[in-house]
Amino acid sequence: MASEVMGKTESSVNYLNVTTTVKSWLLTLDHKRIGLLYLFAISFFFALGGIFATLIRLELVTPQGDLMSAEMYNRAFTMHGVIMIFFFLIPSIPAVLGNFLLPMMLGAKDVAFPRLNLMSWYVFMIGGSLMMYTLISGGIDTGWTFYPPYSSIYSNSQVTIAGVSIFITGFSSILTGLNFMVTIHTMRAPGLTWFRLPLFVWAHYATALIMVLGTPVIAITVLALAFERTLQIGIFDPKLGGDPVLFQHMFWFYSHPAVYIMILPSMGVVSELIANMTRKRVFGYTFVAFSSLAIAVFGFLVWGHHMFTTSQSMYTGMVFSLISYAVAIPSAIKIFNWTATIYKGSVSFDTPMIYAIAFLGLFTIGGMTGLFLAALGLDIHLHDTYFVVAHFHYVMVGGAIIGYLGGLHYWWPKMTGRMYPEIWGRVSAAIVFIGFNLTFFPQFVMGYLGMPRRYYAYVPEFQVYHILSSAGASILAIGFVMPAVYLAYSLKYGQPAGANPWMASGLEWQTPSPPPTENFTYQPVITHEPYEFEHVEEIKAARKAEEIQMA
Amino acid sequence: MPEQASNFAFEVDLFYYFLTALTVVFTVAIALAAFVFMVKYRRRSDGEIPEQIEGAMKLEIAWTVIPFLISMFIFAWGAKLYYQMYTDPKDSLEIFVTGKQWMWRAQHPDGQREINELHLPLGRRVKLTMTSEDVIHAYSIPAFRTKTDVVPGRYTTTWFTPTKTGKFHLFCAEYCGTQHSGMIGSIVVLDAADYQAWLKGAPRDATPAEAGQKFFTNLACNNCHYEQGGGRCPTLAGLYGTDVKLDNGSTVKVDETYIRESILNPAEKVVAGYQPVMPTFQGQVTEEQIAMIIAYIKSIGPKQPGGSAPSANPMTAAAPAAATQTTGAATPGNQPK
Numbered sequence: 055m056a057s058e059v060m061g062k063t064e065s066s067v068n069y070l071n072v073t074t075t076v077k078s079w080l081l082t083l084d085h086k087r088i089g090l091l092y093l094f095a096i097s098f099f100f101a102l103g104g105i106f107a108t109l110i111r112l113e114l115v116t117p118q119g120d121l122m123s124a125e126m127y128n129r130a131f132t133m134h135g136v137i138m139i140f141f142f143l144i145p146s147i148p149a150v151l152g153n154f155l156l157p158m159m160l161g162a163k164d165v166a167f168p169r170l171n172l173m174s175w176y177v178f179m180i181g182g183s184l185m186m187y188t189l190i191s192g193g194i195d196t197g198w199t200f201y202p203p204y205s206s207i208y209s210n211s212q213v214t215i216a217g218v219s220i221f222i223t224g225f226s227s228i229l230t231g232l233n234f235m236v237t238i239h240t241m242r243a244p245g246l247t248w249f250r251l252p253l254f255v256w257a258h259y260a261t262a263l264i265m266v267l268g269t270p271v272i273a274i275t276v277l278a279l280a281f282e283r284t285l286q287i288g289i290f291d292p293k294l295g296g297d298p299v300l301f302q303h304m305f306w307f308y309s310h311p312a313v314y315i316m317i318l319p320s321m322g323v324v325s326e327l328i329a330n331m332t333r334k335r336v337f338g339y340t341f342v343a344f345s346s347l348a349i350a351v352f353g354f355l356v357w358g359h360h361m362f363t364t365s366q367s368m369y370t371g372m373v374f375s376l377i378s379y380a381v382a383i384p385s386a387i388k389i390f391n392w393t394a395t396i397y398k399g400s401v402s403f404d405t406p407m408i409y410a411i412a413f414l415g416l417f418t419i420g421g422m423t424g425l426f427l428a429a430l431g432l433d434i435h436l437h438d439t440y441f442v443v444a445h446f447h448y449v450m451v452g453g454a455i456i457g458y459l460g461g462l463h464y465w466w467p468k469m470t471g472r473m474y475p476e477i478w479g480r481v482s483a484a485i486v487f488i489g490f491n492l493t494f495f496p497q498f499v500m501g502y503l504g505m506p507r508r509y510y511a512y513v514p515e516f517q518v519y520h521i522l523s524s525a526g527a528s529i530l531a532i533g534f535v536m537p538a539v540y541l542a543y544s545l546k547y548g549q550p551a552g553a554n555p556w557m558a559s560g561l562e563w564q565t566p567s568p569p570p571t572e573n574f575t576y577q578p579v580i581t582h583e584p585y586e587f588e589h590v591e592e593i594k595a596a597r598k599a600e601e602i603q604m605a
Numbered sequence: 606m607p608e609q610a611s612n613f614a615f616e617v618d619l620f621y622y623f624l625t626a627l628t629v630v631f632t633v634a635i636a637l638a639a640f641v642f643m644v645k646y647r648r649r650s651d652g653e654i655p656e657q658i659e660g661a662m663k664l665e666i667a668w669t670v671i672p673f674l675i676s677m678f679i680f681a682w683g684a685k686l687y688y689q690m691y692t693d694p695k696d697s698l699e700i701f702v703t704g705k706q707w708m709w710r711a712q713h714p715d716g717q718r719e720i721n722e723l724h725l726p727l728g729r730r731v732k733l734t735m736t737s738e739d740v741i742h743a744y745s746i747p748a749f750r751t752k753t754d755v756v757p758g759r760y761t762t763t764w765f766t767p768t769k770t771g772k773f774h775l776f777c778a779e780y781c782g783t784q785h786s787g788m789i790g791s792i793v794v795l796d797a798a799d800y801q802a803w804l805k806g807a808p809r810d811a812t813p814a815e816a817g818q819k820f821f822t823n824l825a826c827n828n829c830h831y832e833q834g835g836g837r838c839p840t841l842a843g844l845y846g847t848d849v850k851l852d853n854g855s856t857v858k859v860d861e862t863y864i865r866e867s868i869l870n871p872a873e874k875v876v877a878g879y880q881p882v883m884p885t886f887q888g889q890v891t892e893e894q895i896a897m898i899i900a901y902i903k904s905i906g907p908k909q910p911g912g913s914a915p916s917a918n919p920m921t922a923a924a925p926a927a928a929t930q931t932t933g934a935a936t937p938g939n940q941p942k
Contacts, residue, residue, distance in 0.1 A: 119786075124783050124784060124786070124787075125783055128780075128782075128783060128785070195782070195783070196780075197780045199780075201740075201741055201779070201780070203739070203740050203741075203757060204740040204741065204780070204781060204782055207740075208706070208739060208740050208782060209782065291757075292757045292758025292759070293757070293758075293887070295870075297758070298741055298756060298757065298758065299756065332646070332655070333648075333653070333654055333655055334655060334657065334658070335657045335658070335659065337658060337660050337661075338660035338661075338664075338665050339660065340660075341660070341665050362687070363743060363752050363753055363754050363778075364754045364756070365753070365754060365756055365759065365761040368687065368688065368691040371687060371691075372684050372687070375680055375683060375684060375687075376680055379673075379676035379677065379679065379680050382672070382676055383669060383672055383673055383676065386668065386669075386672045387665070387668060387669055389635060390664075390668040391660075391665075393635055393638050393639050393642070394658075394660075394664070396638075396639055396642040396643060396646065397638075397642050397646070397658070398642075398646055398655055398656060398658065399642070399646050399655050400646065400648045400649075400653040400654065400655045401642070401643045401646050401647050401648055402648050403643070403647065403648075407643075411639055411643065414635060414636075414639055415632065415635065415636050415639070418631060418632050418635050418636075419628065419632055422624075422627070422628040422631055422632065423628065425624060425627075425628075425676065425679055426621070426624050428679075428680075428683070429620065429624070429679050429680070429682065429683030430683040430684050430686065430687030431613075431616075431617060431620065431682070431683045431684070431685070431686020431687045431689070431690060432617060432620050432621060432624070432683055432686070433683070434617075434686075434687070434690060434750065434751060434752050434753075435617055435747070435750040435751070435752065437743075437752055437778070438743060438745070438752070438778040438779060439747075439778070502606070502607070502621065503606070503607050503747065504607050504745070504747025504748075504774060504776065506745065506776045506777070506778045506786075507778075507780070508780040508785060508786075509785065509786035510785070510786040511786045511787070512786065513774065513789070557651070586657075587654045588654060593651075593652055593654060594652075596650075596651035596652035597651075597652030597654075598652075599651075599652070600650055600651065600652045
């Protein structure tokens with residue numbers, strides 16, 4: 055696809071048109087091309103996960119099971135969760151935008167280990183192919199949480215292969231995280247001190263920390279599950295002498311921090327969007343930077359809040375609840391600082407800002423409803439209901455995906471050299487916002503009324519909420535399809551973007567769009583803090599033009 | 606809001622309303638601020654560079670400390686409720702529940718059994734002791750605001766006092782396989798008279814303790830566990846609720862969990878002075894049968910001073926009339942605390 059873009063109108067040689075063969079893409083060591091390879095892969099998985107979401111919402115329009123069988127419904131919601139989490143959300147921002155931007159933001163030519171970077175994509179594709187095999191050979195019906203002994207003994211679906219797939223995919227995450235950490239430590243341009251780093255980089259550093267430290271645990275966990283299932287080694291099944299709750303501890307030890315793998319990069323994106331769309335230094339830069347690290351560290355200590363009803367001891371529950379509130383504080387600090395950044399800014403209403411502001415509102419709701427669930431006595435009622443489903447979709451879709459889309463629009467001109475159609479960008483952002491709220495807000499209500507998760511059929515009194523939710527989902531689907539169409543359209547017909555269409559301050563905007571393979575034709579030297587707009591040539595030029603007009 | 610039908614419901618709802626109000630206040634404040642700033646400070650010219658603001662230490666401290674204090678208050682309230690839910694009440698009606706793909710079985714102390722239904726007396730504390738025959742389930746009663754996972758290989762408990770008569774939903778809340786959404790039923794709360802009528806009319810087997818005694822004999826437990834002691838294995842009379850010394854020097858309290866473990870995995874904790882000769886009964890007894898054997902062992906436990914048994918409660922005074930048909934000390938609800 056990219057080879058169609060290049061060459062025809064762009065006169066200069068850039069990373070897209072420097073070579074055009076398929077082989078040059080499949081063996082590329084260029085972090086920007088690897089970012090695009092990831093973009094194709096995860097877009098495919100996002101569409102696939104979306105198809106399963108559609109099936110779920112269609113089935114739930116009526117209380118009785120009618121569209122599909124219970125077996126198929128259970129496979130649909132499991133595949134939706136597994137694909138969206140392991141194959142879309144976790145790689146989304148880090149592997150696409152992070153890969154593309156991190157070296158540029160550091161003033162570097164590439165990541166520290168380009169070959170490892172390419173390898174991580176291949177590992178991801180192998181894991182993804184195995185998941186595809188899982189799907190066509192019958193899928194899995196355990197839920198993305200794989201709780202034994204259902205998953206280890208009772209389920210007759212493809213649990214072992216799915217486990218191996220996740221085991222393999224985890225390594226791509228570890229390699230990416232490792233690469234980012236080493237790159238940030240060793241490849242910063244002269245003058246680029248830690249406190250001159252864009253907040254996007256801080257967020258990715260925190261994310262990389264979790265990827266490297268957390269992912270091995272999920273690998274061990276799914277492997278242990280596969281051993282129990284195939285070799286009857288008793289680890290989790292009580293009939294074999296194991297402990298099913300042990301699995302939940304191990305699973306959430308990774309899977310709670312994994313939530314921060316999904317949301318932290320999005321927070322990094324939003325920091326960039328708000329700063330550059332308001333031309334303001336991010337209010338309380340150091341607080342926003344360190345809150346990312348605080349989230350990454352505290353995030354490892356709260357896994358037990360997924361298990362308040364699981365017969366862990368009362369005092370264990372209390373400790374996990376207490377620490378969970380500690381995680382809420384750095385998130386709140388970010389929200390306040392972003393809001394304060396807009397104050398007295400020069401606010402643009404372009405699509406990236408609309409996404410950023412949507413993030414601010416939706417993530418606030420997602421975060422606040424997390425307080426409900428961390429509250430012990432209340433979680434007993436809310437646990438495993440649609441309230442939980444609504445909460446994590448507000449964080450995962452309203453936070454992570456909205457941030458991803460905002461970032462994709464913002465850096466699209468840098469990646470492709472073309473502007474997307476602005477009006478369609480705004481319209482689709484508004485449709486996503488409306489569709490999203492209509493889909494998931496009713497789920498809070500029915501969750502409190504007692505509607506349990508993962509129900510194929512349900513008692514009729516919940517139908518009205520399910521209908522609202524399914525109606526919202528169809529609007530949301532339109533909002534997600536639109537960018538796919540107009541972004542593809544812009545590849546050929548979009549206006550040439552120029553180096554810095556947003557008049558943004560970041561280092562990545564000081565090189566042509568699309569950038570040359572080596573990112574910069576000169577060695578950048580950093581002399582100022584990340585969000586200083588006095589230095590931006592395009593703003594200076596605009597100001598000069600305005601002065602002439604005035605005179 | 607779902608109906609409030611237990612002692613916990615009111616406070617859980619109050620807590621929920623409080624948090625909802627807090628969420629609305631914060632969300633509206635953020636949204637309003639963001640909206641006003643966006644409109645008021647919209648970009649007026651392409652070359653505009655606003656005045657830069659570093660940050661403000663006082664503000665940072667304020668919006669760190671205030672949310673922290675609020676969150677500690679939420680934590681404390683949640684923990685207090687959890688403590689109440691977690692603390693077993695004295696003097697309760699004890700019912701044994703088994704989850705099994707995809708049904709709920711309940712076993713009442715007087716021998717009534719039901720599937721996917723649970724009849725309860727109004728205003729009486731009820732304690733459920735639960736386990737699963739297969740995978741993890743969760744016993745969820747939204748109208749009571751309670752939910753507890755039902756885990757194979759261990760006992761979990763929950764308690765509540767129904768405060769409203771009527772029929773309420775019972776859901777399995779932990780995904781348990783194909784017919785998970787079919788693992789539902791009803792909780793029927795009856796006033797005293799109706800409950801007595803139900804107790805009399807419900808199909809009834811032997812009480813758990815009686816049935817347990819039968820299993821005890823059928824499984825030939827009594828070949829080694831003599832009633833008067835002196836067999837190859839310790840006597841079980843008067844044992845329940847006491848502490849016993851193990852061969853490794855430690856002590857263990859004889860409770861449901863220990864008895865269950867000793868039936869399924871007898872070599873794990875062997876009483877001092879005895880050989881590990883007992884075979885495992887894994888696969889030979891169901892969880893319900895184990896619960897009955899435990900009920901029997903409880904019934905031959907130490908005699909209780911005074912009448913602290915639930916059957917002495919005036920609410921169910923008529924129920925023991927049926928229970929008196931049972932032999933000797935086998936009143937099933939008679940459990941030491």
